[in-house]
Amino acid sequence: MERHLSTSTAGTRKKRGEGHTRRDEILLAAKKLFLREGYEATTIRRIADVVGVSAPALYLYFKDKEAIMLALCDETFGNLVENMSKLEKTKLPPLERLRRCGEAYVRFGLDNPQEYWLTFLSGNTPKKVKEAKELSRTPESIDPNEPGAASAMAFAKLMGMFRDIEKAGMPLYFPVDTAAELVWMGLHGLVAALINNPEFPWTKRDILIAGMIDMAVRGVVRLP
Amino acid sequence: MERHLSTSTAGTRKKRGEGHTRRDEILLAAKKLFLREGYEATTIRRIADVVGVSAPALYLYFKDKEAIMLALCDETFGNLVENMSKLEKTKLPPLERLRRCGEAYVRFGLDNPQEYWLTFLSGNTPKKVKEAKELSRTPESIDPNEPGAASAMAFAKLMGMFRDIEKAGMPLYFPVDTAAELVWMGLHGLVAALINNPEFPWTKRDILIAGMIDMAVRGVVRLP
DNA sequence: TTTGATAAGTTATCGACGTTAAGTTACAAG
DNA sequence: CTTGTAACTTAACGTCGATAACTTATCAAA
Structure with a gap:
């Protein structure tokens, strides 16, 4: 039973009130495993082994395995939300903002395939079904501390860009x-x-990305 | 331990040379479970229980659980290939053929969500990676008896429609x-x-389907 | 008609999984 | 110095996919 963490507190019992640091260690270990070896290899027991605690200890900090994974994905999706927020604030023409937002x-998604797959492509757990109803809300109305919030915000922001486009008076072929x-x-x-x-012999990625944005924009907004 | 099959031969030992009928029974039971209760509930033991045999008996007819699922999906995707073949033979204008093919x-996908998810949305098993290289071939060059062949053929047929469109001399914004x-x-x-x-509050399905086809066609082929 | 190869099963078991129950240890406040 | 409790542990449960080893039924040949 090897211990893999090199931080000074690994494997040692936490002092009172320091439990949250263990929580962070768990997330760190889970992320490491998840990125290196994928979802199936990231088991409760393996995470616990990397952290240097017993498997049931993880249940002191997370309700179940899914909660760990959701927290992981939220952390990553937070970066996307950050990037999109920056784009939101620029004074570029709304169409150009949309293009850059789409590319981002x-x-x-392609830079974080594991997290993307888990949040948007994995099957429908009961939890996810419940969570789906929140996706229709505006970004501001989402509690950022709920699990799954980050992906919901990213999605909502993309939706919001289209409302901006309509406000800018651009004629669309469809309701906004x-x-x-x-x-x-x-x-x-495309991402999926x-x-x-x-391994599929697709066209080069950059061409597909630019192409999809072109196709989508040309297909949706009436250009001069 | 209930027995659920009502066919006369269920639960009884097969005569020599009749093993293939057991194979069909397994697929039937697996499909029933898979459609009613999803992927996770469709375990080797539950399938075996419905068929009326012991769990290891399934390994006489399938290499592993994935092989059962793949065979199931191929059976279903065969229907799609059939439909698309019919559309291929019609003498409609190539663009209209493409539209109908896309809608089909x-x-x-929406009518067979479990099978679609398993073939196109579930994670990358080693088997799938190997299989991916066959997707670039033409429909005729695919061995229809190999596992995963039906989905590959459906995909290849859709690709082929675009070659027809280019042959018809329609100007595209992209290489074919x-x-x-x-x-x-x-x-x-859209399907994914x-x-x-x-549960998401999407626009009505029919509108999304027609809309996606409109968007895609308008975004890809230069219309008069 | 008996025999024997073999198709078509069985039971027993393995290691791994997520998860829970129940017991233990260490620390901090009174 | 006691005591409550946060932070653990060990043991176990039920499930999973899969394998090994054994049994039973069938059919063809001797």
Whole structure:
């Protein structure tokens, strides 16, 4: 039973009130395993082994395995939300903002395939079904501390960009909600396809990304 | 330990040379469980219980659990291939053929969400990676008896429609391969989104299907 | 008609999984 | 110095996919 952590407190019992540091250690170990060896290899027992505690100890800090994974993904999706927030604040034309936002979204998905798969592609756990109802809300109305919040915010921000476009008076072929859903689905399909079939002889990635954005924009907004 | 099959031969030992009928019984039971209770509930033991044999008996007919699931999905995807073959033979304008083919593809995915998820959305097993290299071939070059063949053929047929379109001399915004990939990714994204988030307050399905096809066609082929 | 190869099963078991129950240890406040 | 309790542990449960080793039924040949 090897111990893999090199931090000074690993394997030692935490002092009273220091439990949250153990929580962070668990997330760190889970992330390491998850990125290196994927979802299936990231078991409760292996995480616990890396941290240097027994398996049931993880249940002091997380309700179940899914909660660990959700927390992991939220952490990562937080970066995407950050990037999109920056883009939101720029004074670029709304269409250009959308294009960059779309590109940021796709590149984020491809850079974090495991987390993307887990949040958007893995099966429907009961938890996820419950969570789905929150996705329709505006970014501001989402409690950022609830599990799954970050991905919901990323999605909501992308949706919001389309409302901006309509406010800017650009003529669309569809109602704004439908347009937003269709474009997001296109981007999502690109990410999903490349993640789940990375060995497939696709066209070069950069061309597909630019191409999907072109196709989606041309297909949705009436250009001069 | 209840026995659930009502066919006369259920639970009784097969005569020599009749093993293939047991194989069919296993697939039937697996399909029943899979459709009613999803992937996780479809365990080797539960399938065996429905068939009326012991669990290890399934390994006489299938290499592992994944082989059962793949055979199931291939059976279902065969129907899609059939539909698409019919559309291929019609003398409609190539663009209209593509539209109908796209709609058939999406509706198939939504009508068979479990099978679609398992073939296109579930994680990358080693088997799938190996299988991916066959997807680039033409429909005729695929051995229809290999596992995973049906989904590969469905995909290849959709790709082929784009070659027809180019042969018909329609101007595209992209090279034909790229165009085919982009449109398929759009359709795929639509199916994936609706399957994995069925509770989400999306626009009405029919509108999304027609809309995605409109968006994709308008985004890819230069219309008069 | 008996025999024997073998198809078609069985039971027993393995190691791994997520998770829970119940017991233990160390620390900090009174 | 006691005592409550946070922070653990060990043991175990039920489930999973899968394998090994054994049994039973069938059919063809001797």
